[in-house]
Amino acid sequence: MSDIDEVADAGFDEWLDAAETGDAYCLECANGHGSLPPRRVCPDCGATNLEEIVLPETGEIETFTITHVPTPAFEQDAPYATAIANFGLVRITGQVVGVDPEAVETGLEVALEITVSETTGERVIGFQPVSP
Amino acid sequence: MANVRVAGTGLTAFGASPERTGRDLFAEASIAAFEDSGVHRDDVEGVLYGNFMGELAEHQGHQGPLMAEAAGVQAPATRFESACASSGAAVREAVKRIRTGEDDVLLVGGTERMTNLGTAGATEALAIAADDLWEVRAGTTFPGAYALMAQAYFDAFGGDREELAHIAVKNHDNALPNENAQYQRAIEVDDVLEAPPVSEPLGLYDACPVSDGASALVLTSEDYAAEHDLEAPVAITGTGQGGDRMALHDRDHLARSPAAREAGEEAYADAGIDAGDVEVAEVHDCFTIAEVLALEALDLEPIGEGISAARDGRTTADGELPVNLSGGLKAKGHPVGATGASQVAEMAMLLAGTHPNSDHVADATTGVTHNAGGTVASAMVHVLEVVA
Numbered sequence A: 001m002s003d004i005d006e007v008a009d010a011g012f013d014e015w016l017d018a019a020e021t022g023d024a025y026c027l028e029c030a031n032g033h034g035s036l037p038p039r040r041v042c043p044d045c046g047a048t049n050l051e052e053i054v055l056p057e058t059g060e061i062e063t064f065t066i067t068h069v070p071t072p073a074f075e076q077d078a079p080y081a082t083a084i085a086n087f088g089l090v091r092i093t094g095q096v097v098g099v100d101p102e103a104v105e106t107g108l109e110v111a112l113e114i115t116v117s118e119t120t121g122e123r124v125i126g127f128q129p130v131s132p
Numbered sequence B: 001m002a003n004v005r006v007a008g009t010g011l012t013a014f015g016a017s018p019e020r021t022g023r024d025l026f027a028e029a030s031i032a033a034f035e036d037s038g039v040h041r042d043d044v045e046g047v048l049y050g051n052f053m054g055e056l057a058e059h060q061g062h063q064g065p066l067m068a069e070a071a072g073v074q075a076p077a078t079r080f081e082s083a084c085a086s087s088g089a090a091v092r093e094a095v096k097r098i099r100t101g102e103d104d105v106l107l108v109g110g111t112e113r114m115t116n117l118g119t120a121g122a123t124e125a126l127a128i129a130a131d132d133l134w135e136v137r138a139g140t141t142f143p144g145a146y147a148l149m150a151q152a153y154f155d156a157f158g159g160d161r162e163e164l165a166h167i168a169v170k171n172h173d174n175a176l177p178n179e180n181a182q183y184q185r186a187i188e189v190d191d192v193l194e195a196p197p198v199s200e201p202l203g204l205y206d207a208c209p210v211s212d213g214a215s216a217l218v219l220t221s222e223d224y225a226a227e228h229d230l231e232a233p234v235a236i237t238g239t240g241q242g243g244d245r246m247a248l249h250d251r252d253h254l255a256r257s258p259a260a261r262e263a264g265e266e267a268y269a270d271a272g273i274d275a276g277d278v279e280v281a282e283v284h285d286c287f288t289i290a291e292v293l294a295l296e297a298l299d300l301e302p303i304g305e306g307i308s309a310a311r312d313g314r315t316t317a318d319g320e321l322p323v324n325l326s327g328g329l330k331a332k333g334h335p336v337g338a339t340g341a342s343q344v345a346e347m348a349m350l351l352a353g354t355h356p357n358s359d360h361v362a363d364a365t366t367g368v369t370h371n372a373g374g375t376v377a378s379a380m381v382h383v384l385e386v387v388a
């Protein structure tokens, strides 16, 4: 496993870098379809000219789960809440951080916050609830 | 277009046998299928074989020729991989090949070896059916992805864990007389509700077990069956496949399975039937919520109502549409690469009157099987009918 973890994933790693500094983006085609990188072709319409556009600062949780039986990469992180949040043109899957998993609910407003796995130290897409 | 006959079926017991190799499991299933069919191995023109995690579980790729060899068949062999729909994909390809007249006799099936990986290893191996970059690295597990759909379903249509629990109870009841089932043990609703959580709202008893096992089918053309006087009363009369985005978050619906709807519509049209003609179904219940989504996608239940089907008795063994009389993945077990072909085997036996639960569908002539890959980014549906 260790060797493969050293290999960069072009597009995805750059996105994580950007998200860490608050510059998260998604890709948009001329027809207004959003998608996440790395991608060369719009999965909705086949357009090949994709532009990076700024992701809205906050998204809304559409569904969530609290995972008690993780993969080995999150052994020491469990239990943790995973959610799908809507950020306008795209939805993103991430771990909800900074709040008790039991407090997570549908409709919760969240901001992206790149966190790390306690188990592996690898970066993980996180969602931080935005206090009203 | 000639029908494709199910000439023989073979299943190993599903369960934990961590020391047994995949090749041994498939050999057992294929021997049973050949004995059941009366077809000679020399007549087989191809082996179509489903497997998902062979590289991780056995350090074994290129399993097609290995499994042909294990089955004692001298014929070209190909492995099909579509996560948990791997052998469903193999069945679909076999049906097409026999229909075109390219082949008259094919050995089709699948195997998965999982329990030797342990719970953590199996969880990791199953997770790779999801998008590695955008789902797995965020901590999504296979049960976790279905839990996201379950929560989305509750939010969209209502329903609760107790209704889901009735699905698990039903499928365990159905498995009681099935000697190949991993769990021949009745459970109660409270057992499901009180089981340890895996990925909330789903608990241990909402999930299918980790299993080892193999399935095999001998499929023949109608002409071959007639010429050789085979006893093969059941035909595969419809096949369909649907696809969707890999990551759950990229789907239009978080609480529906459009790929299964597409596969179902195609299979029904192919067989010339509609959902109202279906008298018995084997659907992919890797989690209790998956059975709900499958029934709704196949138009066997209205959208938003599938969750009450087991509780209200519509899908129980004596209900109007028995679902998963084999015990389903939930109680029969889910060696993933073996599952799709095993559903076809169980359905053929149910319709032929040779299944321990056949009495519940004594007059049935039309059944449907539904096999899903990942969070239903792949779906294979087959229609089986009694034709002789």
Ligand SMILES: [Zn+2]
Pocket (backbone or CB within 6 Å): A029, A030, A031, A032, A033, A042, A043, A044, A045, A046, A047
């Ligand atoms: Zn587009």
